[in-house]
Amino acid sequence: MTATDTRTPRAAARTRAAATALAVAAAGVDLGAKAWANATLPGDPVSLGLLELRLAFNPGVAFSLGDTLPAWMVIAFTGAITAAIGVFAWRTAPRSRAAAWALAVILGGAATNLADRAADGQVTDYLHTGWWPTFxxxxxxxxxxxxxxVALSWRNPHDQADETPSATA
Known part of the structure; x- marks a missing residue:
């Protein structure tokens, strides 16, 4: 443990395991939804009122930025960002369970988009609002x-009720 760690090694390991499970679960849910969308939605959108299920493919990143770049470049860039998020989440887990879980959700989403893009150079999108790009x-x-x-970064470190006191406290 480093001087900045505030939890026991065992608590940090449990948080890391839970965050990993959360990231895998988030990725699994989205990969399943993408498989369902590919099988069910081609040419047949489903209206749910404000939300429409519509199959689309995005070769770029957010808002189709970089859609003219070679797929390998977008994959390399998003892969590096995904790896950095994973490392940051791993290192954050001993200090904040809440931040580790928030980062795990980000990691799960980033990893599933990366895996989807690696298959054919584009990400499968299926949620459409009509006023926002399909996502x-x-x-x-x-x-x-x-x-x-962002919300967690605003809180006072002394008010972190979800933290376990250090062994030296």
Whole structure:
């Protein structure tokens, strides 16, 4: 443990295991939804009121940025970012369970979009609102996890009720 770690090694290991399981679960849910969308939605959108299930493919990243770049470049870039998030989540787990879980949700979404893109150079999208570009559940995980990380960064470190006191306290 480093001087900045505030939890026992056992608690940190449990948080890392839970965060890993959360990331895998988030990725699995989105990969399943993408498989369902590919099998069910081609040419046949489903209206759910404000939300429409519509199959689309995005060769770029958010808002189709970089859609003219070679697929290998986008994969390498997003792969590096995904790896960095994974390392950051791993290192954050001993200090904050909440931040580790928020980062795990981001990691699950980023990893599933990366895996989807690696298959054919594009990401499968299936959620459409009519006023926003078509997106997928992984994008929801990334945005919600990012908002949680931002919200957690605003809290006072002394008010972190979800933390276990250090062994020296």
């Amino acid at each position: 997928n559940l992984a994008d929801v995980f990334i945005v919600c996890g990012g908002l949680a990380v």
